[in-house]
Amino acid sequence: MxxxxxxxxxxxxxxxxxxxxxxxxxxxxxxxxxxxxxxxxxxxxxxxxxxxxxxxxxxxxxxxPRMVLFTDEFKVSRSLRKTLRHFILDHPRCEIRIDSAFRRVITACASTPRDGQAGTWILPEMIDAYCDWHAQGAVHSFETWVDGQLVGGLYGINLGRMFYGESMFSHRTDASKIATAAMVAFCRAHSIALIDCQQRTRHLASLGAREIPRSEFEAAITPRVREPAINDWTYHPSLWAQLNLDGAAPEEPGP
Missing domain, CATH: 3.30.70.3550 (Leucyl/phenylalanyl-tRNA-protein transferase, N-terminal domain)
Structure with a gap:
């Protein structure tokens, strides 16, 4: 029991x-x-x-175990690197925003169909609760915008120097991956070395996330959540430099 x-x-x-x-x-x-x-x-x-x-x-x-992403282990494949370069060069037509449409992001995460999943766990009362928490400054959305339209994004919780990823959505190819890359760049710039991903998925693993024992996860988060929280949640295009997109890209997986 x-x-x-x-x-x-x-x-x-x-x-x-x-x-x-x-x-x-x-x-x-x-x-x-x-x-x-x-x-x-x-x-x-x-x-x-x-x-x-x-x-x-x-x-x-x-x-x-617990699925986590160490931000220095984030994998930018050759195809994602190309996508990000195009996205960045097309600014301001393409842009990343933080917290400009939080309720729209969490609602889109709740309503987007997912393979092997009937319905959603992001229920109306959960949306309201996380929107209230967002209003208090602890929950944030990373948003992919193209031509003034919200096309993808994710949301998660920030406590101290920890970020807990919750859910993502995409209404255009790679839009959620772009938001994820922006999240990692932001976290690196603000000394967040660990992002919680909760449970294993093939998509997260492809981006460099891996499982660690729960005891190791808890030992890692305890000092991090006690650190000062981030005050500036503005996404500056200069943050893309955190990903070293001009460097060598890993090989694409084979067939």
Missing amino acids: IPWLRHPLDPLPDTRLALPAGSDAPGLLAAGGELTTARLTEAYSKGVFPWYSEGQPILWWSPD
């Missing part, structure tokens, strides 16, 4: 109590509670996140 959070002040359980591999729900830690800013801050500070579907209680997760 997993603990039920009945009172707003009930602390989340120790993550070592999460259901283990081989169980019906590996990584499930607790259920119940509310999506308040205080609860969400507590959860992410401990490496815990909410994930549930319509008709379920709020479910809190701490998977082991």
